[in-house]
Amino acid sequence: MSEQSKDVCDPNFAAEASNSEVCGSPGVPGGPPAPASQAATLAGLDSPPPGPSDAPPASPPPQPPSDEDDPKALQQAAEEGCAHQAPSAAQPGPAPPAPAQLVQKAHELMWYVLVKDQKRMIIWFPDMVKDVIGSYKKWCRSILRRTSVILARVFGLHLRLTSLHTMEFSLVKALEPEELERVALSNRMPMTGLLLMILSLIYVKGRGARESAVWNVLRILGLRPWKKHSTFGDVRKLITEEFVQQHYLKYQRVPHVEPPEYEFFWGPRANREITKMQIMEFLARVFKKDPQAWPSRYREALEEARALREAAPPVPCPRNSVSED
Amino acid sequence: MFTAKYMHIYSKEDKEQHSFTMQGSTRRTGIMTDVHRRFLQLLMTHGVLEEWDVKRLQKHCYKVHDCNAPVEKLEDFINNINSVLESLYIEIKKGVTEDDGRPIYALVNLATTPISKMASDFAENELDLFRKALELIIDSETGFASSTNILNMVDQLKGKKMRKKEAEQVLQKFVQSRWLTEKEGEFTLHTRAILEMEQHIRETYPDAVKMCNICHSLLIQGQSCETCGIRMHSPCVAKYFKSNAEPRCPNCNDYWPHDIPEVFDPDKDREAGLSKSNRKSLRSRQLL
Numbered sequence: 001m002s003e004q005s006k007d008v009c010d011p012n013f014a015a016e017a018s019n020s021e022v023c024g025s026p027g028v029p030g031g032p033p034a035p036a037s038q039a040a041t042l043a044g045l046d047s048p049p050p051g052p053s054d055a056p057p058a059s060p061p062p063q064p065p066s067d068e069d070d071p072k073a074l075q076q077a078a079e080e081g082c083a084h085q086a087p088s089a090a091q092p093g094p095a096p097p098a099p100a101q102l103v104q105k106a107h108e109l110m111w112y113v114l115v116k117d118q119k120r121m122i123i124w125f126p127d128m129v130k131d132v133i134g135s136y137k138k139w140c141r142s143i144l145r146r147t148s149v150i151l152a153r154v155f156g157l158h159l160r161l162t163s164l165h166t167m168e169f170s171l172v173k174a175l176e177p178e179e180l181e182r183v184a185l186s187n188r189m190p191m192t193g194l195l196l197m198i199l200s201l202i203y204v205k206g207r208g209a210r211e212s213a214v215w216n217v218l219r220i221l222g223l224r225p226w227k228k229h230s231t232f233g234d235v236r237k238l239i240t241e242e243f244v245q246q247h248y249l250k251y252q253r254v255p256h257v258e259p260p261e262y263e264f265f266w267g268p269r270a271n272r273e274i275t276k277m278q279i280m281e282f283l284a285r286v287f288k289k290d291p292q293a294w295p296s297r298y299r300e301a302l303e304e305a306r307a308l309r310e311a312a313p314p315v316p317c318p319r320n321s322v323s324e325d
Numbered sequence: 326m327f328t329a330k331y332m333h334i335y336s337k338e339d340k341e342q343h344s345f346t347m348q349g350s351t352r353r354t355g356i357m358t359d360v361h362r363r364f365l366q367l368l369m370t371h372g373v374l375e376e377w378d379v380k381r382l383q384k385h386c387y388k389v390h391d392c393n394a395p396v397e398k399l400e401d402f403i404n405n406i407n408s409v410l411e412s413l414y415i416e417i418k419k420g421v422t423e424d425d426g427r428p429i430y431a432l433v434n435l436a437t438t439p440i441s442k443m444a445s446d447f448a449e450n451e452l453d454l455f456r457k458a459l460e461l462i463i464d465s466e467t468g469f470a471s472s473t474n475i476l477n478m479v480d481q482l483k484g485k486k487m488r489k490k491e492a493e494q495v496l497q498k499f500v501q502s503r504w505l506t507e508k509e510g511e512f513t514l515h516t517r518a519i520l521e522m523e524q525h526i527r528e529t530y531p532d533a534v535k536m537c538n539i540c541h542s543l544l545i546q547g548q549s550c551e552t553c554g555i556r557m558h559s560p561c562v563a564k565y566f567k568s569n570a571e572p573r574c575p576n577c578n579d580y581w582p583h584d585i586p587e588v589f590d591p592d593k594d595r596e597a598g599l600s601k602s603n604r605k606s607l608r609s610r611q612l613l
Binding site: 104107108110111114115117118119150153154155156157173230231 | 357359362363365366369370372409410413414415434436446498501502
């Protein structure tokens with residue numbers, strides 16, 4: 001990472017970044033929030049089709065689900081996806097497949113969704129149809145429903161349509177409490193570096209960092225809002241949603257600016273877990289400079305370190321879950 | 326009927342923990358509580374985990390959901406979950422790394438052929454590159470295929486023409502997805518890939534695959550007897566010849582010519598790891 005930062009390699013890091021705000025385009029605001037009812041639908045089905053361990057015979061014929069449970073939006077989405085048949089008047093229509101085949105498709109879809117989520121890739125409905133459902137498009141609704149039930153019962157995950165507009169699904173944990181559990185295993189996340197990069201930008205600027213500025217910095221790492229990354233996946237989602245949900249960042253609209261722009265601030269968890277001195281050390285490492293090259297920030301970091309030492313003498317260095325290993 | 330009996334298990338609310346024993350078919354009586362669900366979620370998130378991490382994960386899940394319940398023995402815990410996963414054609418599989426004998430666990434899909442499992446993530450020519458690399462690895466003496474040899478296959482790939490530069494990146498994609506492991510410019514199968522693909526590999530390359538004389542499973546890397554040619558995984562060698570001053574080939578009784586490795590000791594390994602990290606600067610591990 002440090003090798004790529006040659007062009008932004010000095011204390012004018014802040015200045016550079018703020019210059020680029022002017023020419024950068026504002027980030028697109030996060031996807032439309034899914035109406036709460038959509039979540040309920042997929043998980044809360046009270047009369048699920050027979051559990052996955054059952055033999056096929058009792059499975060329901062591919063009929064539309066009871067409409068009180070499905071919000072219109074989901075139905076439309078599924079229908080849109082499923083309805084791309086070319087029904088010709090001459091054909092009587094394909095025979096419904098054996099229930100066992102639908103069950104198998106549901107299992108394939110379940111794995112597909114799990115793997116996509118594991119790789120932090122976007123679960124896109126048209127991809128689901130293309131890669132898994134294939135010729136069973138007409139029954140995709142029932143397949144989807146069965147998959148959701150299995151995911152909920154076995155994994156405790158909700159397959160939720162998060163954006164009707166982009167037809168994206170995501171797997172949401174249904175269990176409480178929600179924590180950053182990767183940290184529970186002290187996983188060496190490359191996210192740490194990404195997060196520190198953003199936090200240090202905010203710190204150096206001394207105020208919120210516009211989304212455009214953040215992207216200019218991430219560009220150095222070869223990250224773009226529209227490109228999926230092999231490690232990070234959907235970077236934009238990661239920084240505007242996940243890090244925010246985990247309280248490492250705050251992502252807020254800049255007031256009185258049209259068209260809308262957003263900026264990042266340190267989140268409460270970052271304040272608790274990450275010290276300014278750690279940020280200075282990070283900057284020093286990345287830009288191969290002495291931390292004192294950012295004199296006022298360094299002074300702040302020193303003061304904070306002193307305050308921390310005085311507050312809790314027995315703890316020599318603050319331990320935190322992000323950098324701990 | 327059949328349906329109704331099992332509907333009851335699945336429609337009960339999650340908070341309850343019901344242990345359900347039935348005469349004769351314990352296989353279907355999976356106990357799925359939030360503890361198990363969270364465990365599965367996290368195992369899936371990580372893809373592949375070492376045994377020590379798995380134990381910690383299990384404890385973490387108990388702590389979060391059910392502090393008072395005794396932590397079940399890992400083997401039973403996993404068998405319980407697997408009994409539920411069976412009908413979904415997935416399984417928590419336990420394996421052992423071929424180089425240093427670490428026990429690892431992964432959630433694997435048993436249903437489809439492994440190459441098609443990767444199909445939605447990789448293009449046709451990328452899948453073919455993997456196939457070629459796999460063949461080179463299986464045919465090699467060491468279990469490693471050199472980057473050069475793999476890249477030389479680019480002209481033979483199906484699908485869109487791939488340049489060597491691209492192929493290098495695709496190989497890195499395989500490493501990141503944990504299908505391959507790289508060591509000094511050479512590639513071998515990641516333990517996770519061996520776990521998932523063993524069946525497929527044995528069926529597809531029945532003549533070319535090597536097997537371990539001790540554990541009788543697929544062998545990619547290992548030691549071999551120079552007289553009769555039988556092969557053994559390094560961790561299998563370690564266990565078989567443990568505290569044996571004069572190791573001899575189990576097949577032809579000739580003197581075993583290789584270094585006998587140490588049996589993997591999880592406690593020693595953790596200590597070594599911890600002391601290493603105290604000495605190493607914490608910073609260098611934070612970098613991307």
